[in-house]
Amino acid sequence: MAELIKVTINGQVFQVEKGARLIDVCRENGYAIASFCYYADLALQASCRMCLVRIEKMPKLQTSCTITCDREMVVTTESEEIEKARRGMVEFLLANHPLDCPVCDRGGECELQEMVFDWGDLEERFTERKNYAPEKFLSPIVANDSQRCILCKRCTRVCDEWMGEDAIEAGGRGAHTVIGTYGGWLNCSQCGNCIEVCPTGTLLDATYRHQTRPWELGRTTSTCSFCSDGCQLSVGSRRGEVMRVVARDRYVNGHNGEFLCIKGRFAHPFVNHDERLRTPLVRYKKGGRLVPATWEEAVRFAAQKLQEVKDTHGGGAIGVVGSPRLTNESNWAMLRFAREVAGTDKYMASEAFSLxxxxxxxxxxxxxxxxxxxxxxxxxxxxxxxxxxxxxxxxxxxxxxxxxxxxxxxxxxxxxxxxxxxxxxxxxxxxxxxxxxxxxxxxxxxxxxxxxxxxxxxxxxxxxxxxxxxxxxxxxxxxxxxxxxxxxxxxxxxxxxxxxxxxxxxxxxxxxxxxxxxxxxxxxxxxxxxxxxxxxxxxxxxxxxxxxxxxxxx
Ligand code: SF4
Ligand code: SF4
Ligand code: SF4
Ligand code: FES
CATH class of the missing domain: 3.40.228.10 (Dimethylsulfoxide Reductase, domain 2)
Incomplete structure (x- = not known):
């Protein structure tokens, strides 16, 4: 176990593990520290300088995302000096950033917008013409509004470290630096994780953007059903229609963090698909047509047919098939139905690969x-x-x-x-x-x-x-x-x-x-x-x- 040491944050003494990251320690103990480029479990970037703190005996303000805790450290997270430095950084970030949150697709869930709103105002001394670049598509699912980028590089690190793709990178120089692709088009697995971690409206879900505002969405926390990793996700819906699936940490806090793969994030349109079966269909006569029925009619018909088989041939003539796509509870209910109602021990949950x-x-x-x-x-x-x-x-x-x-x-x-x-x-x-x-x-x-x-x-x-x-x-x-x-x-x-x-x-x-x-x-x-x-x-x-x-x- 790591050695425990004492650090003082804003006058309060805490026992923490030696070597723990200062930004995490502050946050865990209730001191909010702003950050754009820091993202837990990704390589450090240390470029946004929003996480500045004052540490006694150190000459300048320090970036808390790069500092690890050491003995008798005395830290201040809020002061006039710190806010002035942070405001200065945001002023630079906004130098080329359009100030039109109401038409930005990320408005309402943008970290940059929230920070400025928290301050209540921000002086803008740059009067030069802003760089302008039109919105474009990087792929069928990733839209890009490059003028909103704050170059935090969360997207490039996630693409490299989580996905091993390295499909996007910063290109250009100075004020003209933009996040781009190799060859203008994203030739990648289209997971959308770069969209998820982007704190601003620079990388956008092209299948969802401009269809609704985040505050209009109902949110349902659920579990992805496409593989056994069981990622936690938040389903955004409006008037009963699924609009998007995200794992944004402001809505859901699962073991997957903000990660989802292409299936979990984008394979939801089947829910609203026109051809999706929404009502039971019953074939009343052999060779007849399937006729839409209510659930009650369908269950009654199935029960009657099963009873006929059981009366004629015994319960052993009935087989019940569960599914490895169903929950334990559903499979258990199916198993009990097989044994206690149908009277058969012929139950299986079809599985190509038996463990x-x-x-x-x-x-x-x-x-x-x-x-x-x-x-x-x-x-x-x-x-x-x-x-x-x-x-x-x-x-x-x-x-x-x-x-x-x-x-x-x-x-x-x-x-x-x-x-x-x-x-x-x-x-x-x-x-x-x-x-x-x-x-x-x-x-x-x-x-x-x-x-x-x-x-x-x-x-x-x-x-x-x-x-x-x-x-x-x-x-x-x-x-x-x-x-x-x-x-x-x-x-x-x-x-x-x-x-x-x-x-x-x-x-x-x-x-x-x-x-x-x-x-x-x-x-x-x-x-x-x-x-x-x-x-x-x-x-x-x-x-x-x-x-x-x-x-x-x-
Ligand atoms: S969609 Fe996924 S793989 Fe493609 S650029 Fe974004 S993070 Fe990388
Ligand atoms: S596109 Fe988004 S995540 Fe990537 S550097 Fe720009 S602001 Fe950061
Ligand atoms: S989002 Fe992808 S990785 Fe996560 S559970 Fe679904 S299919 Fe598996
Ligand atoms: S969060 Fe520390 S420098 Fe960006």
Whole structure:
């Protein structure tokens, strides 16, 4: 644990961790500090100078985003001198910025507008003609009003550090510096995260802009249902119509921060789509047409048909199919319906990639997103996190880029995360199982290497990375693994054994948003609560020996 030290902020003494960032410490203790360029967990930019504070024994005002706490630090966050300096900076920021918030699409949720509103006034001494640039599109989803840019570079850092795309950058010089693309068009994954973090109306959602004002929107906090990362988001709607989806931290505070991928942010038009089914359809006669019905009529008709099947053939003739896209509660209700109403044990939640062997053989806890972000070694066998779990992909990238983690990838495809990998082992398609065998059983490395189409040294290096790690090792895998290989990877922590300072964590990349929950619920024969209890025990139980499936696999 980090050493605790005393710092004084505005006359009050606080105990804080030595080395904590001053801007965070001030904010955590209730002292608001303005900032444009500082963004937690991104590389420091330190260009806006809005976060200025006075620190005793230091000659000038200091940027609190670049200062870490040290013993007996005495800090002042508010004074005439500090406000004068901040106002001076904003005056520069506004030198070329149009003063027309009422027609700006970000009006009402713009950090620059809010700051000036908080002050109540701002002197503007520049009388020169402002630089003018017309609004343009950088892609079908990113609109750009470059004259509103304050060059905080949140967008460029997010694009680089979260997405690994580096698709936008500052170009030009001095007062003519603008954020732009390489070639005038954004050839990127269109995640929209640059729009989200932009504090002003410079980067805008082209699918939403100028359709409504933020204060006209109703807001509903929800969970994205496109993948198992479970990002928290805020759905903005007007008169019952979904207008946009954001993760802006003023509206929602999830484990994803302000991150959303293209699916979570932009794949919502199906909700309002004209062809979306909005009422049940019933085919009353075989070969007949589907006829719109009320829910009551549809449920009554389905119940009658099920009763006929049950009376004629027994409950066993009925099968009930849940879904890994449904919540635990919905799947549990379906399971109870199957057992208690239909009288059948034929229940399944369709799942192309079963995780049963994995969960039956767990020898280490599952990794959280935070664990992945701070891991020291990440081993990925098969799978493509950026397709299956884009937020996990971002955590992997930041673990490497900002945390110095070693990433080892076994894949038959050079996935984009390869650019961050300390080692990319390009294996033959369909040989992922052999990669797991090679890690579990060094004696078989030669055989496995031949199957993988790589040299045994490459496998040795990957094993060495795992063995040497001081800190967390995350073992991640995709749906290419067979049941046997899943069982083995679940036991790799036990096979590698304990070492002081090293901890193993496991992370499957399932296909659907609730694949894991469905495994917990659909397989249980006891009530839900006890099934969850059982699965928790299973997750933390450590098994020292390899299981029979490993023996048969090897
Ligand atoms: S949409 Fe995403 S990938 Fe494209 S420029 Fe913006 S942050 Fe980068
Ligand atoms: S476009 Fe927005 S996020 Fe990017 S530098 Fe300009 S103001 Fe900052
Ligand atoms: S990462 Fe997954 S949960 Fe998050 S927005 Fe994308 S699809 Fe949704
Ligand atoms: S927030 Fe510190 S310099 Fe911008």
């Amino acid at each position: 049963v062997p994995f969960f039956e053989n767990l020898s280490a806890p599952l990794a959280t997103h935070r664990d992945i972000r701070h891991a020291k070694t990440i081993v990925l066998v098969g799978g493509e996190p950026e397709e299956l779990q884009p937020l996990t992909g971002r955590q992997v990238r930041q673990a490497v880029r900002n945390g110095g983690a070693r990433l080892v990838i076994f894949n038959s495809v050079p996935i984009r995360l390869k650019e961050q990998a300390a080692q990319f082992v390009h294996i033959r398609p369909g040989s992922e199982d052999a990669a797991v065998l090679a890690l579990a059983s060094p004696g078989d490395a030669e055989v496995a290497a031949r199957k993988l189409g790589v040299s045994a040294d490459e496998i040795g290096l990957a094993s060495q990375f795992i063995s040497e790690t001081a800190g967390d090792v995350v073992l991640m895998f995709g749906g290419e693994l067979s049941a046997e290989a899943q069982a083995v990877i679940a036991q790799l922590p036990a096979i590698f054994g304990e070492k002081e300072g090293r901890r193993f964590l496991l992370h499957p990349l399932p296909l659907f948003n609730n694949s894991v929950g469905v495994h917990d619920l659909a397989r249980c024969t006891s009530p839900a609560a006890s099934s969850l209890r059982t699965s928790k025990i299973a997750r933390t139980r450590s098994r020292a020996s390899t299981c029979s499936s490993f023996r048969s696999f090897s």
